[in-house]
Amino acid sequence: MAYLINCPHCGQRTTDEFYIKGDASKQRPGTIGDDTMNQWHDYVHIRDNVRGRTAEHWHHTGGCRQWLVVERDTVSHEVYAVAPASSRTPGKTSATPARKSAARKTPARNTTSRKTARGEKK
């Protein structure tokens, strides 16, 4: 159950200590302008809304006040991994054209590569 979260800084804590921001697969567009409005719309409004394993940004407001990435299952509520958001590769923002065009379609791949990189399998 998603009742207990193993915060990397504070240990096992209950979910009501956390503010849940949501989907961590979203990539923030690097620039603001007419050419990136579709990406912004996508970033702000559109969700994969995964039925199953997902990664989300959680803020430990009632504890260390650090941003975390919680990987869990939206059907079983099982929590697989909790890691500091700062350790996460797709979190970096960038305005490079390559990233712009890659936005949106990459979350699944990012999730996989991140897990593999950290060797977190369960």
Place this chain on the structure above:
Amino acid sequence: MKYSVFSLARNALSGHKNWQPAWRSPDPKPEYDVIIVGGGGHGLATAYYLAKVHGITNVAVLEKGYLGGGNVGRNTTIIRSNYLLPGNNPFYEKSLQLWEGLEQDFNFNAMVSQRGVVNLFHSDGQRDAFVRRGNAMRIHGVDAEILDTHALRELMPFLNFNDGRFPIMGGLMQRRGGTVRHDAVAWGFARGADMRGVDVIQHCEVTGIRREKGRVVGVETSRGFIGCKKLGLAAAGNSSTVAKMAGLELPIESHVLQAFVSEGIKPWIDNVVTFGVGHFYISQSDKGGLVFGGDIDGYNSYAQRGNLPTVEHVVECGLAMIPSLSRARVLRSWGGIMDMSMDGSPIIDKTGIDNLYLNAGWCYGGFKATPASGWCFAHTIANDAPHELNSQMRLDRFRTGYVMDETAHGAQPNLH
């Protein structure tokens, strides 16, 4: 068979052995004019109004579970039309008007009870906000009145009037609001649609949407391929999952909302009353159980169950508002999966795919909307264009900026 006092008497004389099932359980036909995915309240209402208002009867409603097993049976049964925004209020008022005539209309006792809905306020600022909302309602021709504490003490002597930090200063009352027996809504619409020729097909899960040259030609289901000329999605809770089958990505997150009922007690709470400090709403069912709920759990979920911190939070809110609730015991709790949209308002619209229509994003306000949602969705499907009432419930409003955000929380669904 029409239900009436005569049919009751006739069946009583024959020992109640000759009642017929309220709807058929047909096998799917190879093709329909319209298929509705989702046999919840909204899907069944859509089929009902397609048949009744638009004369489109070659319709199937596909439900993966059983009727009444989803959100239509997982809410706190409240109906009201106390909305602020122009794009919302006339729609919900249409819904309330449909509720008012619904039982005669579909010949089924849904126990519509207009017992009044009261929203308490606890500060000057909150009173201003509720007066504003009441005025907006009255401008739209909807009944609304502000009750002072004297009137509230008469009506609800059990409220905690001695809270020094959050004193009850009054309430916004909509007398035409109330409750409805939710299962009977599903059954009544199903029976009404079935009587007009609609096939209500239970235990038939849609697993894919087949398209040719861009248009939808039918759906893959657990009972084989079924063709259709038009396809309507009304699968709230799982809207994103179903829409993905057609390549659509929606501005929706699925969240779990819990609700609770206490043991049955004598008549005590006559109205529906909501707390203005935390999020808590309560009414008493005709069986005597106190039916109440609060916030969504706050994390994305497709599990029809929630967690204990939210239970504790809801009960704390309840006790702060009605201290004597501590004497009642909770009998049952349940969870439903909500389509939480990015502005807290629903979507009834065309999709950009020619013959695919979407009804989604009901957040936790879908039950009261059931009749108008079906009515407007049927209109949208039949005419290939939205009705004026749902003309602002557009799918593209997030892109264009014409959002309808009643609470002004922005694109953060767990705050709506």
